[in-house]
Amino acid sequence: MSHRGEMAARFAELPFMLTERPYTQTELMEHFGVDRKTIKRSIDALTEHSGIYEERDGRHVYYRAKGNFKPPPLTPAEVATLLLAQEAIGTTGLTAISSPFAKHARSLLTKVRASLPQSLRERMTAMISVYGSATAPAKDFADYAGTIDQLAMAAVECRSLLMSYHTLHSGETKDRKFDPYAVYFDPDGATMKVIGYDHSRKDIIPFSIDHIRALRETNEHFVRPSKFDLREFLAENCFNGIHGKPIKVRLRAYGVTACIFAERRFHRSQREIERIPPKSKRPESITIEMEVAGGRGLVRFILSWAPDVEVLSPEELRRDVTEVYRRSLERFADRE
Secondary structure, X not given: OOHHHHHHHHHXXXXXXXXXXXXEHHHHHHHHOOOHHHHHHHHHHHHHHHOEEEEEEOOEEEEEEOOOOOOOXXXXXHHHHHHHHHHHHOOOHHHOOOOOOHHHHHHHHXXXXXXXXXXXXXXXXXXXXXXXOOOOOOOOOHHHXXXXXXXXXXXXXXXXXXXXXXXXXXXXXXXXXXXXXXXXXXXXXXXXXXXXXXXXXXXXXXXXXXXEEEEEEEEEEOOOOOOOOHHHHHHHHEEOOEEOOEEEEEEEEEHHHHHHHHHOXXXXXXXXXEEEOOXXXXXXXXXXXXXXXXXXXXXXXXXXXXXXXXXXXXHHHHHHHHHHHHHHHHHHOOOO
């Protein structure tokens, strides 16, 4: 593991250790295999966020955290459910084999499995073969463990970074000042991203981690907006894996696709406006309205349901989709 990887793991484990019981500096040094200065620096960095405090007893220095950690009283069935859920999503996301978090997932599964009674453990093992995920990881992020650690630590410390980033859309690599807020897995593209404030665009923007060419720390610190919530931000400003400004869109689906649109919820803002049953030679149709991020993600979503979905509004989006169809027809037209 890289130096930053060791530091990130230490930051994650320390608060939980210190809620179980107080630890001396010597115990922590031996547990993590580091010197006294490293332990003191780690404790100082965590104190502000984790409520860790120092006590002295003669020559010994103890560290403890406020509150006590008690494992939740899970039933064997609940433990089995947790384990099956982890197995089902294990091929993708933060715990995928190609993810730098994979080893923690394997450790979790081993501990959970060992806590089950043998009869339930055997039944659960049999059930694993019928649980799974249809999503396969599109990228291997094992080589980006150092980048992920550096981003995560900068986010924890609220430290600005200088980032060299390659944009596929323009094909250019540019340097930018960036304040990282959070690292997350985006299931739409089966990719890992970092989100934060981009000083050049003066906006909160997500970036694909595998497009980061270099990172350099600065001595500048930032203040994360107190109202920033990752899930809320993504729900309002990202759709189908692409960032954009929210717009209200109305779509009409026909035939079998109309039935799918009636059953499926593509966004939390989705609501049904009108549903017309089939009649004579006219297929069934449904009109839905959503307020989602506009841009390439939305256009790509609409095109994925072609030719059974029509854009009713806004007119600008209708023109954008029409232009894509026009260019596609030109590309696929018979060549003379």
